[in-house]
Amino acid sequence: MTPLAGLTVIALEQAVAAPTCTRRLADAGARVIKLERPEGDFARGYDTAVHGEATYFVWLNRGKESVICDLGHDEDRKLFEALISEADVFVQNLKPGSLNKLGYPIEDLRARNPRLITCTISGYGPDEPFATRKAYDLLIQAEAGLAGLTGPPDTPSRIGVSVVDVGTGMHAYEAILEALIARGTTGRGTDIHVSMFEAMTEWMAVPLLHGRYGTAPKRQGLKHPSVAPYGVFACSDGVPVLLSIQNDREWRIFAAELLGDPAVGTDPEFATNVARAKNRRRTDDFVAACFAMAPASEIARRLDAADLAYGLLNDVAGVLEHPCLVTTEVTLAERTAEMPARPVRFDGARAPAGRRVPALGAHTDAVRREFVGPSRRRL
Numbered sequence: 001m002t003p004l005a006g007l008t009v010i011a012l013e014q015a016v017a018a019p020t021c022t023r024r025l026a027d028a029g030a031r032v033i034k035l036e037r038p039e040g041d042f043a044r045g046y047d048t049a050v051h052g053e054a055t056y057f058v059w060l061n062r063g064k065e066s067v068i069c070d071l072g073h074d075e076d077r078k079l080f081e082a083l084i085s086e087a088d089v090f091v092q093n094l095k096p097g098s099l100n101k102l103g104y105p106i107e108d109l110r111a112r113n114p115r116l117i118t119c120t121i122s123g124y125g126p127d128e129p130f131a132t133r134k135a136y137d138l139l140i141q142a143e144a145g146l147a148g149l150t151g152p153p154d155t156p157s158r159i160g161v162s163v164v165d166v167g168t169g170m171h172a173y174e175a176i177l178e179a180l181i182a183r184g185t186t187g188r189g190t191d192i193h194v195s196m197f198e199a200m201t202e203w204m205a206v207p208l209l210h211g212r213y214g215t216a217p218k219r220q221g222l223k224h225p226s227v228a229p230y231g232v233f234a235c236s237d238g239v240p241v242l243l244s245i246q247n248d249r250e251w252r253i254f255a256a257e258l259l260g261d262p263a264v265g266t267d268p269e270f271a272t273n274v275a276r277a278k279n280r281r282r283t284d285d286f287v288a289a290c291f292a293m294a295p296a297s298e299i300a301r302r303l304d305a306a307d308l309a310y311g312l313l314n315d316v317a318g319v320l321e322h323p324c325l326v327t328t329e330v331t332l333a334e335r336t337a338e339m340p341a342r343p344v345r346f347d348g349a350r351a352p353a354g355r356r357v358p359a360l361g362a363h364t365d366a367v368r369r370e371f372v373g374p375s376r377r378r379l
């Protein structure tokens with residue numbers, strides 16, 4: 001028995017943020033009925049990299065049922081209303097105001113089904129001044145300050161994955177789980193609103209606190225703005241190794257066992273993280289000189305022996321060959337695709353996950369018969 005087995009989720013969703021949330025719900029056992037326009041979720045058209053299918057869609061829609069539903073048509077409106085009347089959760093990330101224009105304000109949906117948990121994902125939340133503004137991942141990376149903190153000192157950069165969409169979807173997922181727990185006590189649903197901007201400013205708490213009460217951090221590339229040494233250094237064979245010293249005890253170990261100079265570990269100019277960050281250039285010079293004396297394999301051996309944290313600077317090809325990469329298979333129309341597995345284990349075992357990625361409208365007829373057809377059954 002999966003945790004959310006027996007629950008029905010209706011998803012009126014596009015792109016990445018809401019599909020991230022509902023895929024998590026599907027992985028946990030919920031039945032997710034994805035309502036798509038006749039042309040489909042536009043994420044289906046992002047690329048054709050996975051046997052002709054789009055990477056984002058394959059990643060985020062396994063285990064769902066795809067139903068074509070055009071809310072401009074009366075028959076599809078009847079289907080939508082029947083689904084909402086019996087659903088446990090409704091998730092949507094349409095353009096702000098779209099549901100109201102279609103004649104389905106959230107309060108009406110909840111009046112139709114008081115146990116319904118509704119979750120709306122938007123760019124900036126329901127309050128003015130940006131309530132009706134469209135938003136996408138990179139736009140929010142810029143607006144929320146993420147891009148301003150990312151990259152080398154001379155230019156802002158995009159974080160290399162859709163971190164805003166994924167993070168917002170995960171916030172929505174956890175909020176829905178909280179609402180399900182509350183419903184177990186109250187018997188009533190909850191209206192949830194998750195803002196992409198607020199999801200990211202919450203993650204930006206540390207730099208924002210620095211900016212409010214101290215000095216705002218600046219872009220430093222592959223260096224940590226407030227911990228030192230924490231960055232990438234070249235070994236004698238040119239291989240970059242990223243070192244992370246998290247506390248003063250580790251710095252003393254590094255000084256004694258890697259630098260061969262225990263006095264540096266207790267020198268007041270380097271003994272504390274605050275001092276090392278203040279003297280970052282000299283701190284980094286110690287590490288750079290040490291790493292430049294040996295190849296990466298030897299540096300890694302010595303760091304392992306000292307139980308100090310480090311990592312290699314991999315590209316995509318390197319990650320695909322990484323010994324810790326765990327994958328799972330999903331089924332497309334006629335082929336399978338391999339992707340990273342969920343990073344969660346329960347009692348030592350990985351949680352089961354839906355493995356089929358739905359073709360556009362693959363479940364339309366069956367769902368229509370079940371919910372509005374003459375032979376439909378009550379759930």
